[in-house]
Amino acid sequence: MGVKKGNSLAVNIGGIRMKNPVMTASGTFGYGAEYSRLIDINKLGAIVTKTITIKPRQGNPVPRLVETPSGIINSIGLQNVGIEVFLREKLPFLRKLKTRVIVSIAGNRMEDYVKLAGILDGEKIDGIELNISCPNVKGGIKSAGRTGAGLFAQDAGISSELVSRVRRATVLPLIVKLSPNVTDISGIAAGVEAAGADAIALVNTFRAMVINVDNRRPVIAGGTGGLSGPAIRPLAVRLVWETVKAVKVPVIGIGGIMNTNDALEFIIAGAGAVSVGTGIFVDPQIPLKIIRGLKEYLSENRLTGIGEIKGALKI
Amino acid sequence: MGVKKGNSLAVNIGGIRMKNPVMTASGTFGYGAEYSRLIDINKLGAIVTKTITIKPRQGNPVPRLVETPSGIINSIGLQNVGIEVFLREKLPFLRKLKTRVIVSIAGNRMEDYVKLAGILDGEKIDGIELNISCPNVKGGIKSAGRTGAGLFAQDAGISSELVSRVRRATVLPLIVKLSPNVTDISGIAAGVEAAGADAIALVNTFRAMVINVDNRRPVIAGGTGGLSGPAIRPLAVRLVWETVKAVKVPVIGIGGIMNTNDALEFIIAGAGAVSVGTGIFVDPQIPLKIIRGLKEYLSENRLTGIGEIKGALKI
Amino acid sequence: MKQIKAKVISNREIKPSYFKMAMNVAGLEEEVKAGQFINIRVTECSGVLLRKPLSIYRYCRKSGSLEVLYRTVGRGTEALSRKRRGEELDIIAPLGNGYELPAGPEPVVLVGGGTGAASLYFLAETLAGAGFSDVRALIGARDKENIICEKDFLKTGCKVRIATDDGSRGFRGVITELFRSIVPGMKPSTAVYTCGPKPMLSSVAGISKKFKLRCQVSLEEYMACGVGACMSCVVKTKKQSGSGGKQFVYRRVCKDGPVFDGPEVIWE
Amino acid sequence: MKQIKAKVISNREIKPSYFKMAMNVAGLEEEVKAGQFINIRVTECSGVLLRKPLSIYRYCRKSGSLEVLYRTVGRGTEALSRKRRGEELDIIAPLGNGYELPAGPEPVVLVGGGTGAASLYFLAETLAGAGFSDVRALIGARDKENIICEKDFLKTGCKVRIATDDGSRGFRGVITELFRSIVPGMKPSTAVYTCGPKPMLSSVAGISKKFKLRCQVSLEEYMACGVGACMSCVVKTKKQSGSGGKQFVYRRVCKDGPVFDGPEVIWE
């Protein structure tokens, strides 16, 4: 299939210029190096690192993972090396890559995010993703001094407050990753946009539970975990579509993307870029296959740029 | 596998005494008759009818259905014969059955529910299920004179108000079917309990979208539809578990139940009964297989009644 | 209607991506009519969840053998194509109303597009058995590689005409054009049966109406239950007397159909 | 580590629910060590999503043939068991660290439970090739029907002892009891390798420690990526010097293992 000259996959996601709109989702691509022998990382639009916290985190007890119909549930609990080791041992490898590097960060309290953003502000990275939606760690709303035990991203007011505080700590492009575990995504999305987010990523995982009926315990050691994979794709596409209608900043579509068709669904729904998460485990080639597939789709449909189909949904 | 004498599957769901806890979910079992040549309906714990409205409804344009990974999305739009034809033509068949008959009702406005409950109050049925959570019809919060375009079941206050109004219209056991498309199920569940619900059923479907990338239109004619099937089971189990912690009335677990193991997950999470929906399409024998399977589980585990494992989750 | 385990007798690719599968349905104990279909569970893997509806292409009550003819278009039909002799399939059969045979010895025209030829072949066989001697089959496809059932029709004694979009066999053009070209010569009592893609059905129904021929169309719609319970598979039909003020009535392809009288259907 | 398409050479049931599958991995171009594993995509159907990790049971660099030995326990392994000669599998191989061979010509004891025998057999073959002459294999299973690889071990020149829980073959009782009974006679330089269910590994590691034998254990954990990226497959290990105030360190079975020194692991 010949690719027409001038076809362009380049996108600008809140100030991050990527050569194509295909990214890897936080937590599924480690710190990049792990997959470097299996795929040519330089071809990716961007890498989002595993979420980094101030101190190293041990993460949750095992089992941390279970397969479900067309999905998986994980509860890693943000096991990561901490910002110090990350900067010293992981970032140098990432910097050498010819792809955009986005560092995902999280904390138990708002101050943690602010501090991490401040530390990263001086580093040669392309953007920061605020993971305010991980269902597998404590903290969140309660830690913000409010009632309720939800995630930051389950409360519009708290999400906005967090984003505006982080906004003051860095000039780097700021992506805010939202939770799908909400009644109304559009209010939350509009709130973080107003607070200064340059882009919105969604979805993070859906809180889920599997029970072992023999020992009558949850299979995931922590009780619940987060569901990802093809099972959630139709939910994620709907959420992205609703979010796109509510904000002007670019939206990164995530959730069960396994091939070009899936990526196109998100883009047509309005996503400016897409991230592959669980799909990486199934076939590490998926992001590169999607990049090729998108090029072909553009040629076949005589389009000159991916922007032409972004949000092209007829409804 | 010999079944020990005295094993009992009998349950009491908000005043509805069922010989076993296995039901069919609204909208997937028609008005009962459709499946009568394929399975012995009399063996079921209860049947929940297709949701009935005051006037007959045409339902939504086609396509109304699409398959997704381990799930289906539907947007039937409550096509039904209306309460009059239901009482005249469908109920007589149902009354002859040796199973409990629960009539699901819905309307665009609160008054519709009240009126329907009033009409059904005089009929020989075993209970009413309030479908305040169908994602495929208009009405809901807006029709209650509030702002927002959600379902009744996405607003705790409106849900409670609706239930307390219906409560005054009937002495029949009242099951309230909730939506999983919410940030916090426990508040809504507690609210409808306080308003007089005798039982809570969940989940209804998750709002979802699939896009045809060739014509760039949603596959479902109405744009979005509701996701059901095994894909959502881990989400439904989690929601039932959270709900059970928030209320004292029985909870009916629904979502992707395909076999005995799945049913047991819900029961161990705390459900008093379970409903099979999408599973019926895949294999109409599933409810009966589950009834046999539950009996075997009781024997194998030397339990005398299903109540012994209800909510037995160790966490 | 019965849910039974049917053992695969054979399952072979008759031409690229077209398969014929025979299975033993000895337990069926029921009359089977041309135009009816079966609903097959193709895999235990939840990635393909729903049963797949396929028209009955052949049925022999004596041997208990039932055949389907299908094209692999997606996950479900591909899974089906990997089934081998001896494997058991969970099927629900027979489903739907089936074609209504003509009352007298009228001439009959069958218009089949794509895999639509499968159910029409079963009808041709039934008609031959019932003594209908003037049966013409028009089979259409994109190109000659996609023409199916030609020999089958010939064996029943039909006169067969072929149409291909690219002209690689028979009439060059769409089958509806071929149909339109022969209709003027038909007797007014001619019965028309058609099965295939919706635009073709609509066009055949329209032409038949114009020439006052009775036309039965066999529709396809996305199905979940296959037994009339879920309301997924509806088609807009003209309101019957007594259906109130509505402009149309949605009827179920699986239960009220798949065969409808052409004029009943509202084509959109 | 490489992702390649491997053609199935053979896949047969060696005893009820145990399968041996050979595949062509000619493209691998890499050394393969006993104790390493491969990660197989068993189906395109999303109902079984993750790759399935299986130990390398045999590898012949010259012919490019790699074998696994597996038991069908769920959807994934069942799908694998239906693969036939000529089908292509998407595999990532080789993964993990593998067993470290003893430095000198020490006696070696292999303790395998269930399918754990597979990777130990590959080790036995390697040891035989490297000139180790005193290798003893203890194989344990529920009953004699579940004993695997006995002949394989014998062919490498091992001394083989069997233990079955029900006493239907060899020693009656758990394999760890058999191990405990022979350890007192072993030289202190003996190297112990063990693979199988976690309680068995823990026990073998404990006994080895008591008798001051070096013991390597091969662990299993639920895996998603298999390459060290996702942190799903961790095991609690003793903190190394320099890992701060933590009581333990989670290490990745897929990347830092699956083989660990017995004393490293915190058994819970």
Ligand SMILES: Cc1cc2nc3c(=O)[nH]c(=O)nc-3n(C[C@H](O)[C@H](O)[C@H](O)COP(=O)(O)OP(=O)(O)OC[C@H]3O[C@@H](n4cnc5c(N)ncnc54)[C@H](O)[C@@H]3O)c2cc1C
């Ligand atoms: C009454 C009836 C009779 C049929 N007879 C035949 C036949 O004899 N031979 C034949 O080759 N095909 C027949 N079909 C079509 C056949 O059912 C579909 O090709 C098949 O279901 C596709 O499944 P898939 O998983 O391979 O494809 P998918 O990838 O799921 O879908 C491909 C396309 O097939 C259609 N389809 C998928 N699932 C269904 C479903 N459950 N019900 C209806 N349509 C669906 C959709 O339009 C979809 O776009 C018939 C359909 C109906 C409704």
Ligand SMILES: Cc1cc2nc3c(=O)[nH]c(=O)nc-3n(C[C@H](O)[C@H](O)[C@H](O)COP(=O)(O)OP(=O)(O)OC[C@H]3O[C@@H](n4cnc5c(N)ncnc54)[C@H](O)[C@@H]3O)c2cc1C
């Ligand atoms: C490094 C390693 C080497 C292995 N070597 C062998 C071998 O040589 N022979 C053999 O028969 N088995 C081996 N196993 C176990 C094998 O991977 C599982 O039996 C298989 O994945 C089960 O998949 P399933 O879909 O059939 O079963 P499921 O129904 O999914 O699960 C059955 C059980 O298998 C385990 N399991 C499932 N998926 C995984 C996964 N992705 N990773 C780890 N465990 C899982 C779980 O404990 C689960 O309870 C090995 C596992 C690991 C981690």
Ligand SMILES: Cc1cc2nc3c(=O)[nH]c(=O)nc-3n(C[C@H](O)[C@H](O)[C@H](O)COP(=O)(O)O)c2cc1C
């Ligand atoms: C094993 C695993 C670990 C994850 N870790 C993180 C994380 O550290 N930070 C984060 O923001 N999201 C994390 N996620 C969520 C993914 O980035 C992604 O949002 C989600 O999995 C949905 O996409 P998918 O269906 O393509 O996997 C993780 C997901 C998985 C499966």
Ligand SMILES: Cc1cc2nc3c(=O)[nH]c(=O)nc-3n(C[C@H](O)[C@H](O)[C@H](O)COP(=O)(O)O)c2cc1C
């Ligand atoms: C085709 C279809 C029609 C449905 N119609 C209704 C309905 O009329 N009323 C209702 O309360 N729920 C309806 N539902 C939702 C089911 O009752 C059930 O809550 C949901 O499908 C989840 O269960 P499942 O995963 O077992 O299907 C429908 C579901 C399907 C698939």
Ligand code: FES
């Ligand atoms: S498929 Fe359910 S009504 Fe036709």
Ligand code: FES
């Ligand atoms: S399986 Fe991903 S880190 Fe081991």
